[in-house]
Amino acid sequence: MIGKNIILIGFMGTGKSSVGKRLAKKMNYNFIDTDAYIEELEGKKISDIFNEKGEEYFRKLETKVVKDLSHKLEGYVVATGGGLPLRRANQRPLRNMGTVIYLKSSENTIYQRLKYDTTRPLLQGDNPKEKIHKILKQREPIYRRVCHRYIKTDNRSFEQIVEEIEGYINEITRNQRTKH
Ligand code: S3P
Secondary structure (H helix, E strand, O other): OOOOOEEEEOOOOOOHHHHHHHHHHHHOOEEEEHHHHHHHHHOOOHHHHHHHHOHHHHHHHHHHHHHHHHHHOOOEEEEOOOOHHHOHHHHHHHHHHOEEEEEEOOHHHHHHHHOOOOOOHHHOOOOHHHHHHHHHHHHHHHHHHHOOEEEEOOOOOHHHHHHHHHHHHHHHHHHHHHHO
């Protein structure tokens, strides 16, 4: 299953969608973003879903989407919402879907990227820096456990990250070929 799709996980603002789109283009894969998929499904922006229906409703949608997609996709780069790998029910389907790559950024990089962002409900209100610190601390061990490989993104361009992922995927594919 490992080479079927490439799944990008990681905190908000680590570049999952930006890297994912470029990676898909370079490797001739299709691209899908779970947040965009949910927005389309609901006909609403993520922040409106959170405001009107609450976070729990959104998390249930994420679980449904992962289950649906895990049976369907082949040859896709999948960018996931930052909270999607947290639920146990989502973890196995994610890994079954393909190679899971964690885009790992430091707190400071994330803060610099998101300090003026208004689209992430979890970071709105006072002291986004403190919020990032707390949430990242909770999530870091989970991202590490769920991924097959992590890639550091600080001070690196999207293109450099894409190349590293591509190299890793090619290596896996070569190894699988020699085994068979
Ligand atoms: C969330 C991350 C967001 C989006 C929602 C919740 C999270 O996606 O799914 O705001 O819990 O980390 P991005 O990681 O694409 O920002």
